[in-house]
Amino acid sequence: MKGKNLLKKNEFYIVIIIAVLACIIQAISGQFFTSNNLVDLLRSMIVPGMMAAGLFMVIVSGNIDVSFPYTAMLCMFAVTKWFSVINYQGPVFLAFLIAGLIGLVLGLLNGVLAAWLKLPTLIITLGTCTIFLGITQGVLQSSVISVLPAPMAKMAATNLFSVVNGETGLGSSMPVSILFLIAIYLIVGFIMKYTMLGRGIYAVGGDPVAAERAGFNVNFIRIFVFTFMGVVGGITGITQVTVSGMCQINFFDGYEMTIIAAVVLGGANIAGGSGTVIGTFLGVLLMKMISNNLILLGIPTNWSKFMTGILIIAGVSMSAYKSVLAKRRVASNILEDGHKEEA
Amino acid sequence: MSEILLQAKQISKHFGGVTALDRVDLTIKKGEIHCLMGENGCGKSTLIKIISGFYRPDGGSITFEGKEYDRLSIAESIGLGIQVIYQDMSIFPNLTVAENIAINNELYNRRKLVNWKAVKSIAKEALDHIGIELPLEAVVGELSVADKQLIAIARAILNNSKLIIMDEPTSALTRKEVDKLFKVIRQLQQEGISTLFVSHKLDEVFEIADQFTVFRNGKLVVADSAKNINDEQFVYYMTGRKLEEVAFTPKKIDHDRAILKVENLGLTNGFANISFEIHPGEILGITGLLGSGRTELAKTLFGLYSATEGHIYIDGREVQIRTPMDAIRHKIAYVPEDRLTEGLFLTQSIENNMIVSNIDRLKTGKKTVDYEKGHEDSLAWVKNLGIKLNELKDGIQTLSGGNQQKVVLGKWLETEPRVLILNGPTVGVDIAAKFDIHAYLRTLAEKMNLAILLISDDISEVLNNCNRILIIKNGRIVSEHVNTELDQHRLQELVTGSKEETA
Numbered sequence: 001m002k003g004k005n006l007l008k009k010n011e012f013y014i015v016i017i018i019a020v021l022a023c024i025i026q027a028i029s030g031q032f033f034t035s036n037n038l039v040d041l042l043r044s045m046i047v048p049g050m051m052a053a054g055l056f057m058v059i060v061s062g063n064i065d066v067s068f069p070y071t072a073m074l075c076m077f078a079v080t081k082w083f084s085v086i087n088y089q090g091p092v093f094l095a096f097l098i099a100g101l102i103g104l105v106l107g108l109l110n111g112v113l114a115a116w117l118k119l120p121t122l123i124i125t126l127g128t129c130t131i132f133l134g135i136t137q138g139v140l141q142s143s144v145i146s147v148l149p150a151p152m153a154k155m156a157a158t159n160l161f162s163v164v165n166g167e168t169g170l171g172s173s174m175p176v177s178i179l180f181l182i183a184i185y186l187i188v189g190f191i192m193k194y195t196m197l198g199r200g201i202y203a204v205g206g207d208p209v210a211a212e213r214a215g216f217n218v219n220f221i222r223i224f225v226f227t228f229m230g231v232v233g234g235i236t237g238i239t240q241v242t243v244s245g246m247c248q249i250n251f252f253d254g255y256e257m258t259i260i261a262a263v264v265l266g267g268a269n270i271a272g273g274s275g276t277v278i279g280t281f282l283g284v285l286l287m288k289m290i291s292n293n294l295i296l297l298g299i300p301t302n303w304s305k306f307m308t309g310i311l312i313i314a315g316v317s318m319s320a321y322k323s324v325l326a327k328r329r330v331a332s333n334i335l336e337d338g339h340k341e342e343a
Numbered sequence: 344m345s346e347i348l349l350q351a352k353q354i355s356k357h358f359g360g361v362t363a364l365d366r367v368d369l370t371i372k373k374g375e376i377h378c379l380m381g382e383n384g385c386g387k388s389t390l391i392k393i394i395s396g397f398y399r400p401d402g403g404s405i406t407f408e409g410k411e412y413d414r415l416s417i418a419e420s421i422g423l424g425i426q427v428i429y430q431d432m433s434i435f436p437n438l439t440v441a442e443n444i445a446i447n448n449e450l451y452n453r454r455k456l457v458n459w460k461a462v463k464s465i466a467k468e469a470l471d472h473i474g475i476e477l478p479l480e481a482v483v484g485e486l487s488v489a490d491k492q493l494i495a496i497a498r499a500i501l502n503n504s505k506l507i508i509m510d511e512p513t514s515a516l517t518r519k520e521v522d523k524l525f526k527v528i529r530q531l532q533q534e535g536i537s538t539l540f541v542s543h544k545l546d547e548v549f550e551i552a553d554q555f556t557v558f559r560n561g562k563l564v565v566a567d568s569a570k571n572i573n574d575e576q577f578v579y580y581m582t583g584r585k586l587e588e589v590a591f592t593p594k595k596i597d598h599d600r601a602i603l604k605v606e607n608l609g610l611t612n613g614f615a616n617i618s619f620e621i622h623p624g625e626i627l628g629i630t631g632l633l634g635s636g637r638t639e640l641a642k643t644l645f646g647l648y649s650a651t652e653g654h655i656y657i658d659g660r661e662v663q664i665r666t667p668m669d670a671i672r673h674k675i676a677y678v679p680e681d682r683l684t685e686g687l688f689l690t691q692s693i694e695n696n697m698i699v700s701n702i703d704r705l706k707t708g709k710k711t712v713d714y715e716k717g718h719e720d721s722l723a724w725v726k727n728l729g730i731k732l733n734e735l736k737d738g739i740q741t742l743s744g745g746n747q748q749k750v751v752l753g754k755w756l757e758t759e760p761r762v763l764i765l766n767g768p769t770v771g772v773d774i775a776a777k778f779d780i781h782a783y784l785r786t787l788a789e790k791m792n793l794a795i796l797l798i799s800d801d802i803s804e805v806l807n808n809c810n811r812i813l814i815i816k817n818g819r820i821v822s823e824h825v826n827t828e829l830d831q832h833r834l835q836e837l838v839t840g841s842k843e844e845t846a
Contacts, residue, residue, distance in 0.1 A: 193457070194456055194457050195455060195456055195457060196449060196450065196454055196455055196456065196457060197455075198457075199438075199442065199446065199449075199457055202435070202437060202438060203435050203438065203446065205437065206435040206436055206437035206438060207433070207434070207435055207436065209431075209433065210431075210432075210433035210434060210435055211435070213429070213433045214433065214446055214447050214450060215417075215418075215421075215447065215450045215451065216450065269437075273435075273436070273437035274437045
C-alpha cells in the first residue's frame with residue numbers, strides 16, 4: 001500500500017528525473033558531484049526558489065501572478081536607491097523589512113483588485129506589473145546601481161562557507177540568504193499543511209463556491225495569497241542584490257514564465273487545488289540543473305532556454321496525455337462487474 | 344414524532360419585479376421525511392436558500408423549535424442544526440475524504456491550525472455513524488457521485504444536525520445507491536433527524552416520504568401525507584394541467600429496410616455483442632441502470648469512444664465512426680446526457696448555440712458565416728419546437744432546462760440527421776416541456792423517417808415513446824420487448840432485475 005502511494009506521488013517521479021539527469025551530467029563531464037558545482041546550484045536556486053514558494057500558494061488558490069518579478073525589481077531599486085541617497089549605515093535587516101512592506105502594499109493591491117473585480121488574475125497582474133515596471137523606470141529612473149549602500153555591500157561579501165574544487169581550482173561560496181530560502185519553504189510548508197488558512201487555499205483552488213458555502217472567507221484568502229507573494233517578492237528583491245552585489249534592471253527578465261513553469265513542473269495544477277511545497281522545490285531544482293549544467297554537457301548556454309522549454313513541455317504533457325487517454329477509455333469495467341454480480 | 348421542528352409561514356420573496364415565492368407555508372415535524380416538489384422555477388430552491396440563510400425573505404416568518412425568526416443568517420441556520428446538501432454537493436474534489444468530512448466542523452469550531460489526527464477520527468466517526476465505509480485518504484475527485492453524496496451526508500450530520508435538506512440527491516445515482524442513501528435517511532430518522540428531500544420523481548416520494556409539499560409558480564399547491572397521492576394527481580399538482588400520454592404505436596414500419604444497423608458492437612470495458620436494427624418510422628428504446636453501459640453505447644455510436652469490435656451500417660452501407668466528425672458526416676446526431684457540460688456552450692447566446700452544429704452549411708462563397716441565414720433557421724426552430732424565449736441573442740442560461748433541451752434538439756435537427764440518438768433527453772426538464780419533446784419525437788419518426796434511438800432510465804418515457812425496447816445490463820443486451828406488451832411495473836422489474844437479486 002505504501003509503495004503504491006509512492007508511485008502515485010508526483011514528487012517521486014521528479015526525484016527520479018533529477019537523479020537520472022545528475023548521473024548523466026556526472027557521467028559525461030565528471031563535474032556534477034563536485035563541491036563547487038553543488039554550491040553554485042544551490043546558490044542559483046535562492047532567488048527563483050523563494051519566488052516559486054510564494055507563487056506556489058497563488059497557484060494552489062486557483063490564481064496566477066505575473067507581477068512578482070516587477071514587485072521584486074521595484075523594491076530592489078526603491079530601497080537600494082533610498083539607502084544610497086541617505087547614506088544608510090544601520091543594520092541590513094531594515095532593508096529587507098522596508099522591501100517587504102513595499103511588496104506587501106503592491107501585493108495587497110493585486111489581491112484587492114482580484115477579490116473586488118473578480119477578473120482573471122492573469123489580466124489584473126499583467127496590468128499591475130506594467131505599472132510596477134513603469135514606476136521603476138519612470139519615478140526611480142533606475143537601470144543600474146553598481147555601488148551598494150554599506151550594510152548591503154557587507155552582506156553581499158559575507159558567506160556562510162566557501163568551497164574550492166581541488167581538481168579544477170574553481171571556488172564557490174554559499175551566501176547567508178540560503179537561510180531565507182530554507183525559512184520560506186518551512187513557513188509556506190507549515191501554512192499549507194497545518195493551518196486552516198492553508199487548507200482554505202487548497203479548498204478555494206478546488207471549488208471556490210463550495211469553499212464559500214463551507215464558511216471560508218474566500219476574498220480574504222485571495223487577498224492573502226497575493227499579499228504574501230508581494231512580501232516574498234519584496235524580500236527577494238533585496239536578496240538578489242546581496243547575492244549579486246549590484247542592481248540591474250534585467251535581473252528578473254522572463255522570471256514570471258520560468259517560475260510558473262517550475263511550480264507546474266513541480267506538480268502543482270495550474271488550475272489550482274493541488275501541489276506540494278516539496279514538489280515546488282524540486283521543480284526549481286530541476287529547472288536550475290538544466291540551465292546551470294548544460295555547459296557541462298557540452299551544450300552552448302545559448303541553447304539553455306530551448307532545453308528548458310523542451311523540459312517544460314515534456315514534463316507537463318506526460319500528465320496531460322494521461323488524462324486525455326483516460327477520457328477516451330471506459331474507466332471502470334462494466335463487463336467484469338457484471339460477471340461478479342452474476343456469479 | 345408529532346412535535347413540529349420547522350414551520351415556515353407566509354414566506355414571500357421577490358427578485359426585481361418577479362415573484363419567486365408568494366406567501367408559501369412549509370411545516371416539517373421532528374424526525375419526518377418530507378418531500379418538496381415542483382417544476383423548475385417553482386420556488387423550491389428559493390425557499391431552501393431562505394431556510395439556509397442565503398436569501399432574506401421579503402415577508403413571513405420561520406419558526407424553529409418554537410422560536411420565531413423574521414430571517415435567518417447562514418451562521419444562525421447552521422447553528423440551529425440546519426444543513427443543506429446542494430445538488431453539486433459542495434465537495435472539494437482535490438481534498439481527501441477525511442478532510443472533506445471534517446473541514447466544516449473545523450471551521451465551525453473556529454480552529455486556526457489543523458490537527459490531522461482529529462480530522463481522521465472525526466471523519467471515521469461520521470462515516471461509522473451512517474454505516475458507510477470509504478477510504479479516508481482517497482482523493483474525492485476519484486470517487487463516484489454516490490460516494491460524494493454520502494460524504495456530504497457524513498459531513499452534514501457532524502454538527503448536531505436536526506434538519507438535513509437534500510436538493511435532488513438521487514438524480515445521478517444508480518438504483519442500488521439510492522437504496523443505500525434511503526437506508527441512511529431512515530437511520531437518521533430513527534435518531535430524530537428530519538430530512539427535507541427535494542425531488543421530482545414520484546416513485547421516490549412514495550418510497551421514502553411521510554409528507555409532501557408541492558409548489559407551482561411560487562405558490563403552495565398542496566401539502567399532504569404521501570399516502571394520499573397518486574400518479575395522475577401528482578402530474579396535475581405539478582403542472583396544473585391534465586397531461587396524458589398514450590403508448591406510441593407507429594402506423595407503418597418498413598421492416599425490409601434498416602436505417603441504422605449495429606452488429607456485434609463491442610468496446611473494451613464498456614459493452615459487448617450489441618446488435619440491433621432501427622427501421623424507418625421506429626423509435627427504439629434502450630434502457631438500463633446507470634453503469635449498465637447505455638451511455639458508453641450512445642457515445643460510441645457518436646464517435647466519442649471508438650468501438651473495439653463489430654460493425655455499424657447506415658442505410659445498408661458499413662461506416663467507420665471513430666470521431667464525432669465521422670458521426671456528423673454520416674448524419675448521426677446526438678443529444679447528450681448532460682446538456683450543461685456536453686450539449687451547450689453556456690457562455691454563448693441562444694442563437695449561437697442553435698447554429699453551431701451547422702456552421703459548415705452556413706458557409707458563404709468567401710468562407711465567412713452567413714449569420715442572416717442562421718438567424719432565419721434559428722427562428723424557424725424556435726417556432727417549430729415551441730421554445731419560450733425573449734430574444735435569440737440572450738444567453739442560453741436565461742432559458743429553463745426544458746427550453747435549453749429544445750435548443751439542443753433543434754440544433755441537431757437542423758443538420759438533417761438520418762439517425763437521432765437521445766441520451767436521457769428529459770432529465771431535469773419540466774413535465775410540460777417533456778411532453779412537448781416526446782410529441783415532437785413521435786412526429787419525427789412518423790413523418791421524417793428518422794431512425795430514433797432513445798436511451799433513458801426513465802421507465803415511463805421509454806415505455807410510452809418507444810415501440811421496441813431493449814434492456815441493457817452489464818454491457819450486454821439481455822432482452823427485447825414490444826412496448827404494448829409491458830407495463831411500468833414489469834419494465835422496472837426487468838431493468839432492475841429485482842427477482843435475480845433477491846434470489
